[in-house]
Amino acid sequence: MSEGQIDEALRSELQRQGVWVTSMQELYNWGRKNSIWPLQFGLACCAIEMIATAASRYDIARFGGEIFRPSPRQADLMIVAGTVTKKMAPQIVRLYNQMPDPKYVISMGACAISGGPFKQGYNVLKGIDRYIPVDVYIPGCPPRPEALLHAFMELQRKIDSQKLTGAGKAEHLDAKQPSEFPVPAFGEHDLQPPANPDVYHPPVLERQS
């Protein structure tokens, strides 16, 4: 327990007596995690599931995320829902750059994670995490709305655990962390650069002989 933090037992005891004690950080994160506004854009079939999640049956409004914004300037969350073609990738990075901090990315579906069934294709980006930092990945082809809701709850958990101060504080509060990422451009054969080394850390395969 760090300095200035209230003891959990004392806190629950106070809560039982009708006194609610909180900190600036908790209040801030509580407000943020319950009003995540996603950016309203879909790329492929995953977008249909995203629409279903926003509609009444699955009702993402229960989590405070129903306000899909048509402008990146008003959005907190980018749901990359579907196949990212190489033609679309620069636009997505640019939209991400135009979102105000704090901003989060959910990579929805196999295509947005890795290219999915189109991974061998010449025109499909093999994962949007090559260019922008992704917070939550949802596998599936396409993931069901419950899976998107689960990812949304995971993101809420992540927001709730972000710190206001100190060494491990949230990225948007750190002046040294970048808010814009370089937009890839079309080269002779492929997008240049093929990945942003600051963002993309692929797992290293270790083969056992």
Add this chain to the structure above:
Amino acid sequence: MTPNPYLFIVIFVAVALAFPLLPLGLAWLWRRFFQPPKPGVQKNAIYECGVESIGEAQIQFRSQYYLYAIIFLIFDVEAIFLVPFAVAFTGLPVGAFIAILVFLLLLIEGLVWAWGKGCLNWAR
């Protein structure tokens, strides 16, 4: 003792000022102490569609369809005005007659213009 009736307006103005200024002030304090602003070229870009804007905004558009508008006024709008004009022709005072003639003259000028532009030729 009854309060000054204008007191409510003063309260109203005070609340109306405080309501937007308080969140703005809080946001300013938040920016000052916690969240460093991170402006950038793309973040400050005018167009927010993911596509880069090309060229200047102050360009001249070619008004290509004005001839259609003239023809529409002559053969459609004018006809609507001409029917009641013809029906009430015998009972019209001189002022109304001259007014409708001015109106007709303006549209006939348009007709001459469109004719000169070759709008009335059949397309082959």
